[in-house]
Amino acid sequence: MTPPAHDSVRAVAWDDGALRLLDQRALPQRVDYLRCTGAPAVARAIHDMAVRGAPAIGIAAAYGVALAARARYAAAPATWKQAIETDLALLLDARPTAVNLRWAVERMRAKIGALAGDPGEALLNEARAIHEADVAANRRMGELGAALIEPGSGVLTHCNTGALATGGYGTALGVIRAAYAAGKITQVYAGETRPWLQGARLTAWELAQEGMPVTLIADSAAAYLMAQGKVRWVIVGADRIAGNGDTANKIGTYSLALAARRHGVKFMVVAPLATLDTNISSGREIPIEQRPAGEILTLNGQPVAAPFATAWNPSFDITPADLIDAWVNETGVVFQPAPAKIRALAG
């Protein structure tokens, strides 16, 4: 099958009996790969953000469970199901906000429960199925989201939600890929995404690989860009969606939603059902990862702040559901997400 246009980047791959990760800490200066042969290495890669983005860390964790099962079964075939619990806990603890990580590990755990004998092949197949389903969901969301975009639109995205952040193709960036291929987008703007610079380092790199032009803005320029009438849609991904539609995503997303509403710009969240957490009823319950102050106080290892300054560095924020015009998932579009609509979807 011919891959859709503008879709060549893959960050997560099973290769020769190990998990191969494109090391996102080195981009765009270097294209380096990590080879993970056990769950501890996968958990470290997630924690240290060599692999990042909600769907991608779920997929990496699923392969991590397959690696753990292989090792635990080889060491103690009679007790591997108890022993692997340590690995599952390690993977679950690697990052707190993206619920896709828990979703993937729980799906692998359910598979483990149903297995007898050598688990190697069955768990690898389950991880592959999670991976392939994510790419298929992204392509479907790409079509659904692109259908909402009027020809001649400028769009603004935040963080990196592309092939680097998923099994392939991307969520919000998948919609942008599809709409661009359909000739609907005149300009893609990307916020640089302080402080880790996912927009400047990763989204700009990924779009360059695909031959798609991108204009970077400082995150603080977004409201003024909207005031100039240059943006019709803000299109973002999500790390967790609560039962009422409140959405956790990269820090700065909430500011974009506020600015969008003020300027009559539409706000689209693109995320698969694996990002929905029906155990919680509002965004207030979503755990927000706090990252080191050094990410703000330094740049490329060089101090940029006055000595003795401290920093507050939440990695995500919560956008209230009432600021979201459309949540695109693989089953359809939820306009103005609200508890009853989300219950119907989950049910």
Ligand code: MRU
């Ligand atoms: O800290 P990161 O880079 O893992 O944060 C990623 C995001 O916030 C993305 O927008 C989100 O995971 C959706 S990725 C398809």
